Amino acid sequence: MSEPAVDAEEVRHVADLAxxxxxxxxxxxxxxxxxxxxxxxxALEDVPEVESEPELVNVMREDEVxxxxxxxxxxxxxxxxxxxxxxxxxxx
Amino acid sequence: xxxxxxxxxxxxxxxxxxxxxxxxxxxxDNISTEGVRTTCGSEMLxxxxxxxxxxxxxxxxxxxxxxxxKANMDEFGMGTTTETSAFGPVTNPVDDDRVPGGSSGGSAAxxxxxxxxxxxxxxxxGSIRCPAAYCGVxxxxxxxxxxxxxxxxxxxxxxxxxxxxxxxxxxxxxxLSVIAGPDENDGTTRKAGADAxxxxxxxxxxxxxxxxxxxxxxxxxxxxxxxPAEGGETRAGADEAVVEVFEDALDEYRDAGAExxxxxxxxxxxxxAAYYVIAxxxxxxxxxxxxxxxxxxxxxxxxNWNEAFSDAREEGFGDEVKRRVLLxxxxxxxxxxxxxxxxxxxxxAWVKQDFDEAFETVDVLASPTMPMLPPELGESLDDPxxxxxxxxxxxxxxxxxxxxxSVPAGESxxxxxxxxxxxxxxxxxxxxxxxxxxA
Numbered sequence: 465m466s467e468p469a470v471d472a473e474e475v476r477h478v479a480d481l482a483x484x485x486x487x488x489x490x491x492x493x494x495x496x497x498x499x500x501x502x503x504x505x506x507a508l509e510d511v512p513e514v515e516s517e518p519e520l521v522n523v524m525r526e527d528e529v530x531x532x533x534x535x536x537x538x539x540x541x542x543x544x545x546x547x548x549x550x551x552x553x554x555x556x
Numbered sequence: 557x558x559x560x561x562x563x564x565x566x567x568x569x570x571x572x573x574x575x576x577x578x579x580x581x582x583x584x585d586n587i588s589t590e591g592v593r594t595t596c597g598s599e600m601l602x603x604x605x606x607x608x609x610x611x612x613x614x615x616x617x618x619x620x621x622x623x624x625x626k627a628n629m630d631e632f633g634m635g636t637t638t639e640t641s642a643f644g645p646v647t648n649p650v651d652d653d654r655v656p657g658g659s660s661g662g663s664a665a666x667x668x669x670x671x672x673x674x675x676x677x678x679x680x681x682g683s684i685r686c687p688a689a690y691c692g693v694x695x696x697x698x699x700x701x702x703x704x705x706x707x708x709x710x711x712x713x714x715x716x717x718x719x720x721x722x723x724x725x726x727x728x729x730x731x732l733s734v735i736a737g738p739d740e741n742d743g744t745t746r747k748a749g750a751d752a753x754x755x756x757x758x759x760x761x762x763x764x765x766x767x768x769x770x771x772x773x774x775x776x777x778x779x780x781x782x783x784p785a786e787g788g789e790t791r792a793g794a795d796e797a798v799v800e801v802f803e804d805a806l807d808e809y810r811d812a813g814a815e816x817x818x819x820x821x822x823x824x825x826x827x828x829a830a831y832y833v834i835a836x837x838x839x840x841x842x843x844x845x846x847x848x849x850x851x852x853x854x855x856x857x858x859x860n861w862n863e864a865f866s867d868a869r870e871e872g873f874g875d876e877v878k879r880r881v882l883l884x885x886x887x888x889x890x891x892x893x894x895x896x897x898x899x900x901x902x903x904x905a906w907v908k909q910d911f912d913e914a915f916e917t918v919d920v921l922a923s924p925t926m927p928m929l930p931p932e933l934g935e936s937l938d939d940p941x942x943x944x945x946x947x948x949x950x951x952x953x954x955x956x957x958x959x960x961x962s963v964p965a966g967e968s969x970x971x972x973x974x975x976x977x978x979x980x981x982x983x984x985x986x987x988x989x990x991x992x993x994x995a
Contacts, residue, residue: 475882482840482885483862484878485870494882500941501883505829508899516905523743537607541851552849553864 468506470498559647559656561665562625566592569622576621576734582672584663585626586633587718588707589613596709597631597641597659600852600872610707611742612676612718612735619734624672628662631874632843633680633711635659636946638687639937640876647933650692650972654930657687663721664691673722674731678708680716681831682925682950685962688721689925689974692964694728694995695721697950699982700957701746703732704739712838713744715831715954725963725992729754732984748982757985758992763813765990767977768918769806770821773949774799794927794949801973802924805965805994809922812993819914819921823906824952830903831951832944833887833896839877840884846872879940908956915980920990923949925962925974949976959984963991 475494479486486494535548544551557565563585570576583589586596588606590613595601609617616623630640638661639645648656649669656665660677664687667675677684679697688695696719703718710716720731737750775793794802806816848854848868858864873881887896914921927948936943953960958978965975975994979987 478882478886478889480866481889482881483844483866483869484873484881485866486878487870490875490878494879497879497940498883498886501832501944502886502896504941504944505833505887505896507826508829508833508896508903511823511826511830511899511903511906513902514905514909516909525740533607540607541604542849543854543856544849550849552847553859553861555861 468499468502470495470502557625557671558669559649559665560644561628561646561662561669561671563595563597563628563643563662564593564626566623566625568592568617570617570620572618572620574619575730576616576619579621579673580624581616581621582625582627582663582666582675583613583616583623584629584660584675584677586629586678586709586711587613587676588709589623589626592626594626594709595643596633597629597643598872598874598877599642600846602642602853604851606707608707611704611739613707615735621674625666627660627666627675630659630661631877632709632839633659633678633683633716634839634876634880636682636686636943637931637936638662639933640874642874645933648691648930651930651970653932654971655690655933657690657926657930659683660695660721661687664688664693664695667691667693667721667723674727675721676718676735677721678716678718679954680712680835681954682947684719684721685925685950685960685974685976686947688962690930690972692972693721693723694725694964694991695719695962696728696732696984697953697960698732698736698984699749699959701744702736702749702959702982702984704742704745706739706741710842712835713842714838715835725961725988725995726755726758728961729758729988749984752985754984754988757988759989760992762809762990762993765814765920766918767806767809767814767816767990768819768914768921769816770819770824770914770921770923772821772824773923774802794924795929797929797968798924798927798973801966801968802975805975806922809993817918819918821910821914821952823903823910824948826903827907827952827955828944828948830900830907831947831955833900834904834955836880836884837888837897838884840881840888843877843881848872876940904955907952911952911956911958911978919986921978923976925949925976929968929971929973953978957981959987961987961991963994965994
């Protein structure tokens with residue numbers, strides 16, 4: 465089986481979904497590398513189905529108010545804040 | 557301090573006295589330290605100062621340890637050489653022209669160079685064991701759920717564990733005792749192993765131990781690069797130089813009374829592909845939090861949220877991080893989820909089952925930690941797939957959530973070779989006992 469060809473358009477589409485702007489050089493380099501890596505991942509098609517029953521337990525506790533970070537500490541790493549809120553770019 | 561092993565040097569003395577009194581510890585820079593910047597080796601977090609300590613850091617302080625620095629690492633734990641750090645590569649104290657391994661390369665180099673007695677790393681697909689092997693020190697990847705991940709900046713939650721690096725197995729085991737145990741801040745921790753005294757398991761006595769050697773993790777490397785889709789092998793075996801040292805180490809075990817048997821783990825041929833699909837998928841979700849608003853570099857870009865966010869991430873993330881976030885997004889996107897992610901989960905279940913069956917007949921499994929000697933700086937960066945293949949022997953352990961140790965097995969051309977010992981879930985005492993024969 466040949467490697468799946470990933471074209472520049474597809475890389476730009478995924479970068480858009482992932483919210484990462486790419487330069488033209490990056491788009492070209494990634495298209496080539498992604499073809500190779502995704503081609504390697506295709507080996508997974510040969511993996512048989514396995515019976516497995518994961519042991520799952522509920523680890524949730526009752527929702528109680530506990531000590532937490534102060535508002536000041538929570539905002540300390542934000543570039544911009546206003547009146548105790550994070551301040552971000554406009555949404556649209 | 558040397559080898560660019562630290563991103564930030566500190567001198568945080570423990571508040572109380574305890575078993576680590578007077579011992580110095582290097583802490584990987586993806587583990588949160590209150591008031592001390594924690595960068596994850598990324599430009600994105602170059603100014604990030606956590607407002608709280610990770611659970612493991614609180615436990616270090618309670619045990620009287622002195623934290624001497626935040627150790628350099630591959631950006632967000634993504635790499636096998638510590639060359640993807642935004643703060644420059646770490647060099648290997650054994651040979652300055654070579655990489656220390658990754659992604660906990662700074663942690664291992666700090667211990668190997670004598671700049672710290674002990675170190676904490678994190679292991680998502682081998683990131684403690686690889687640098688331990690390349691730097692000639694000991695590293696333990698604990699069973700998933702033994703050590704709290706609270707305060708560890710997440711890369712791939714279902715795979716990663718914090719673990720110790722040290723010069724001897726006994727020292728690594730002592731540090732493990734300090735950090736292990738349940739934590740109400742991390743719902744994935746388990747009660748098993750909470751009160752264990754791992755250091756006393758380092759007896760060096762391997763009499764009567766049965767060691768299984770998975771043929772798939774040792775075999776000849778001439779199969780490397782074959783296309784699996786054309787019926788070739790899906791992974792490379794180990795280099796001859798590495799296999800020679802490994803075989804000599806097995807002889808030491810035989811001489812000390814252990815029994816060596818061959819075992820077959822057919823699923824591990826698919827482990828690298830499964831590991832990277834799962835790790836990249838989890839990374840694409842985890843790293844979505846770095847938006848430059850709550851934390852992270854904003855760059856002050858104009859435009860709407862998506863544009864400003866995308867530009868900040870273009871500037872803040874390095875190549876390998878972008879590569880994995882994009883490939884993870886691809887693997888989870890509509891039309892590809894079943895082909896990649898679902899199949900990777902099937903492979904993960906198969907790997908677990910293979911290991912379970914092997915541990916019905918053997919006590920531990922042994923293989924070379926890394927299939928090659930430490931490469932020279934710059935040698936492996938341009939070919940991502942080749943870099944991923946280097947993790948063939950370590951990633952099955954993370955997929956199966958098992959404990960493993962890397963101990964120095966000897967040298968080839970003056971370069972260290974690591975022996976990996978894998979145990980059943982919460983079988984840390986067994987791998988510590990087995991590893992302590994060599995270090």
